[in-house]
Amino acid sequence: MTKLKPIAPAPLDASRLYTLCDPESFPFTETGQLDPLEDFIGQDRAVAAVRFAMDMDHHGYNLFALGPQGTGKQSLVRRFLEQTADSRPVPGDWCYVHNFDDPHKPRAISLPASQGQPLVRDMDGLIEDLRSALPAAFEGETFQNHQQAIEDEYKKHQEDRFSGFQDQAAERDVALLRTPMGLALAPLKDGEVLSSDDFKALPEEDQDHYRRRMADFQSRLEEMMAEMPRWEKEKREKLRALTKETTQLAVGHLIDALREKWADRAQVLTHLETVRDQVVEDPRDFLPLPDGSPEEAAGRGASLRRFKVNLLVDNGGPRRGAPVVEEEHPTLGNLLGRVEQVAQQGTLMTDFNLIKPGALHRANGGFLILDARRLLMQPLAWEALKRALRGDRIRIESAAEAWGFAGTVTLEPEPIPLDVKVVLVGDPMLHYLLSAHDPEFAELFKVAADFDDRMPRTEEYIRHYARLIAGVCNKEKLPHLDAAAVARVIEQCARLAGDSERLSAHMSSIVDLVREAAYWARSGDRELIGAEQIQQAIDAREFRSDRIRDRIQEEIARGTLLVETEGARVGQVNGLAVLQMNDFAFGKPSRISARVRPGRGEVIDIEREVALGGPLHSKGVLILASFLNHRYGADRPLSLAATLVFEQSYGGIEGDSASSTELYVLLSAIAEIPIKQGLAVTGSVDSFGRVQAIGGVNEKIEGFFDVCKAKGLTGEQGVLIPAANVKHLMLRHDVVAAAREGRFHIYPVETIDEGIERLTGIPAGQPDDDGDYPLTSVNRAVGTRLQRMARRMQDRERSAPPIQVTMG
Template identity: 55%
Template sequence: MSGDQPVSLSPLPPERLFTRCDPHSLPFQSTAELADADDAIGQERAMEAISFAMGMRHRGFNLFALGAEGTGRRSLVMRLLSRQATERPAPGDWVYINDFEQNQRPKALSLPAGRAILLKKDMDWLIGELGQALPAAFEAEEYRNRRQAIEDALKERQEQAFGAIAHDAGKNGVALVRTPVGLALAPMKDTEVLSPEQFKQLPDDQQDRFKTDMAALQEKLEATLKLVPKWERESRASLRALDHDVVAFAIEHLLDELIAKYSDLPAVLTYLTAVAADVAANVTDFLGDDDRSAKVRRSLGGDAFRRYRVNVLVDNDQTQGAPVVYEDYPTQPNLIGRIEHLAQFGALITDFNLIRAGSLHKANGGFLVMDARKLLMNPFAWEDLKRALKVREVRIESPGQSMGILSTFSLEPAPIALDLKVVLIGDPMLYYQLSHHDPEFSELFKVAADFDWRMDRSPQAVLELARSVATLTRKEGLLPLDQGAMARVVEQASRLVEDAEKLSTHMASLADLVREADHWAMQDKVGIIGAGHVQRAIDASIRRQDRVRDNVQEEIRRGIIHVATSGSETGQINALAVLELGNFAFGHPARITARIHAGKGDVIDIEREIDLGGPLHGKGVLILSGFLAARFGETEPLSVSASLVFEQSYGGVDGDSASSAELYVLLSALSGVPIRQDLAVTGSVDQFGRIQAIGGVNEKIEGFFDLCVSRGLSGSQGVLIPASNSAHLMLRADVVEACRQGRFAIYPVEHVDQGIEVLTGVPAGEADENGRYPVGSVNRKIQARLAAFLHRPERLLDRDKKPELD
């Protein structure tokens, strides 16, 4: 460049400020003509990952679907899983049954699909039949006779034994009498029992004879009394054997029916055999010594037969293919199951009938889908899921049991074999954090389905987007969109991703836009959504959220916040920032000032010094310091220091999008050349002075444009943006129209020298082989200023050496 080279950077033409979608390029008159969309658009990579994970039969190939909320992650996953599930057989059922040897450890049985509920019904039928068969059997005359015979035999045996003792005692003049405390021997005379006084009056030789005879009889009596408990045990054993025979006879024909029905399931046959043995072994639990039939009937209505019931944990009778389960509330009990308790007489009791299935049980043999963040927010759920996937079985236990802090009695259900695919849905940051901090995560979730938030804006993609909108309108009963309305939706889809060459895949936002447009079309009582309705929906959405933006603009217009839009100032520039409030973002200008003084080449970032500047902002300041040192400090040290600050900024500042504006204002302060205040600047800068792309370019331009409009467009106002951001422009129609009329301008800048020329109207200048810049250029003025700062100490020293004149 030469010092007198004119500024040659031209503003962008209007057609580059907004990439229009021509309604006539759409191959339909209305979205009602389009077929439904099959899958989520723009997610081919994610779909391939999902299909791969579902097809892998090896361990650990579970899936994590990562992407921004609203990109259709869940709907696509559920749709693809449901499609895959129909091609697989339905998994078997699972039931819990009682372990009659260890009641606290219920057994788990796997049954073919649909057989669990049948087994439950059959066992309920068996219990009901037992309620009829057992009372009938124990009320039968044959049973009563046989029982009476056993009881009579015991009675007769006792009577014979004691009768023999009484007979021997009678022959010796001794009587066998019953007392309140049992049987006793007493002397007799003439068939009369002698009292103790009468006995003492007998001669001594008679007393001795009685004592001798009674001692011998007492031994026989005691020996006989010792046999009585044995005879009673033998009688009770005979009664039990009789009861067992009666029970076996009563249920034999009932069990024969079930055995024939489940002959193909050995585990069920083993269980039925155990039930028969337990009923026979515990018949006394159902029969008492008095009024047996009534007790049997009462027990059947209570808990006596609960241990013979079947607890159906998983029933896949109506399942078509493999199950696809979405767990919306993945707590630990909802995930691995739980054991419920009943309050009875002030205590909590439980049994195997109170075991409840979790999502892992319900999805076993198929697919389980969960939100990753919800899963991690529930205590114990994440660790229990990993343990289940590692050992390939699900074990039901409470957190207290697993941690060893629960001392009360509880069940220990047998674990259930696990064979399923787990799909977690979450945002990318959560996926990367889990990958970094949890070594087990990468072993268990080896497949990532990465959902993109944008796609190329090709004709095919536009048509697929239109088909998705058509599907939405039919599904929710909305009005169809005409060509103009669909074209406006396409343009908004590019605006959402800040790229004129891309389309947003955030279908939630686009769906809301269509729903709101439908509302306004219904207000107008028309049968189709037009472009005006879509634009009205966009404007109304902004209107509901732009209170803060209006307040900021008002404070600038009233002069409370100082931002100039006319004139020129040295060491002052308008930078552009973006403020995000929820789903709404808006741009606003921010005044940056710079002051210089003699120093050692330091650039002081006031924001950073007081801890208001973030790391990215600090990085940007250091980069521009490197640029200044490389350009002006190559042969001589920089003997100047500068300070930078965002004026009237009372919150944190981060990001490097203002680094080019900070460099411009430093160049202005160093050169003394004023900067136009009718221009605003955005863009980052590297150490070579190249201007780099930034985010929020549309909002930033519109923020400064709105301020200029409120003060009156002068025709000279505009914004400097990185040239690489030109492809991202999707500006509002009023901004584009103002540029078309020459009342506003957007300048694409590639290098800081281009920008300083536009901002000052003075060429930046290009160094010659000696490192000198052309006279009159900005860089020559900076060189001169720096040289003055460098030699100022020498001049001051020379001045001090001159003699003072009288």
């Protein structure tokens, strides 16, 4: 008999289950001795991308910062933007003024920084000056005399014409009378006006004579009366010319003073000339109201608003460099600006003074930071942002206008040129979806800053971490950490990264850990945070989150969920899964069972059949079926029907980390060899029988350890993990202690043969030159059982009655 060489792996030494950080290696005793770290660590790729995007002035080189939440991407981006902004010039101010030619299209005026407020004050001062100067000019003696002269001239001209007409009529015995109905002609005899009766008493010939004369003068009177509107118009024109001349004299020196002050701003000069023309043309807005209604007073106030200046963007004051704006609520109005409305006498009114800036206005000439998810959740905001970036201009529009549903007259402010660098911050999935489904995204956001969630665990990065912690303590006035506490934080960083050779870059979790440890230090009246407080914070956070895990462990201990930790069973093995509850993950042991019978080579995945198995899990089952066919069905078809199932599973199953486990239990069922129930298994398998790495290895091991500990550790229990996962081990201290004492074991497995040998205690066996396995091996038992099932299938087929077909 050939003696089989065992290949089952030995358990890992306890020193390989947890990689310690030695506080004695630190050149400090507490973080208060360190200079705080100003730069971010472990994000070299992202930092290079941010710098590149900031230095590229070409169109479309906006930035998308992508990475897991909590990696500090928003803080890093903002810090770099602020550093870049300090070296750039302060952008100018922007104002809106009334468009006297087209009131619903206000004009935009660009000014150097800090010049917007002076223009606002100058125009407000001009309004007040005009309200004083114009009434004084029109109430002055010069204007009054000239106005009276024009009135007197018109009155004299009118009286002269009527007097001459009256004299001519009197010479022809016709009188010109003024009646309540107006001017009238009447016959005149001996200087007396004839009454109607006296006129009728005259001979017919004399009546005709009077009628002819009166008709002649009536036509001449009508001609004279027709000239009166022309006389009135001439008077009004003279009065208007006088008013303009007077207004020009009153306004001219005020406007000229402003023109001299703003001589280098062409847009302001143009607006001042327009204001001059408007005031000269109609100065009534600045004259006192006669006793009028409140409505008239309100109308006068609204009319004066036309001469004001709406300072939309004010970059004056102590600002240094370009603006860095972060918009927390990127709605359409908050992004592009809006035109507000006010209620007046039951009607919604608006004017250019009610134009309000958006984030793009405030960030113009600088940088705008937006949360990508919040932006995409706002209707119309994403499309509006793209339009602004494509056209390099900001056009204010309402949601109704964007939808094409605007039914009321509103303002159309002149668009403002846009020069801004936009930074979107979001999850990687958002970036990938936008890249795949929005053809404009790649043209507008050409740079991606990909933030990593972990970094190498090197001495350099460990020192950087210590300085980072020092900065957090200084900034938030927390107790500093001693060297042992820093070492424990580093170990926890490796645990969060799921890798003993890496550190987590999830800065939010580390900062929270320091804050919570500071709470426990202050509760114990400690001046420094020690390793004990760090561990206390970790335990407290876990306790707050592990209700579901404790409930599952409790039900396993009570026997409600069946998980065996002693003895051996055929076709049954303990698999390991990870459940994620928000930011808390834990391992959950599950029984996986397999049953076999003669069949036609089918491996039925019950989870898939009932639509509880995900595609990756189904892929793993198909791979293990491929392995079976290759190893045991190369010369003959497999004549078996097998079923695989996760017992007491009432939810979805996803991932291929149980494929090696399912293969082990299938081999056990075929060979009818029991598997030790004190062992649990995790790992995926490839078509060649190699065991591959999986995720959540620490949580899976700890989940089975807790079950074994609750039921009693026997020294025979443990977990089989892929050998490739050994470098990821950062197990809890109680698991490491049990392994050190020989009460629990971790076995690194590279192949299915190594694993099945450890699970059954029977050598797996290697084929000889003829392809035969040793008699006392697992593989020989599997092959023998498959041959028996194949013969049974053949016997069934031979004994089956022939099928008779009747042709009718």
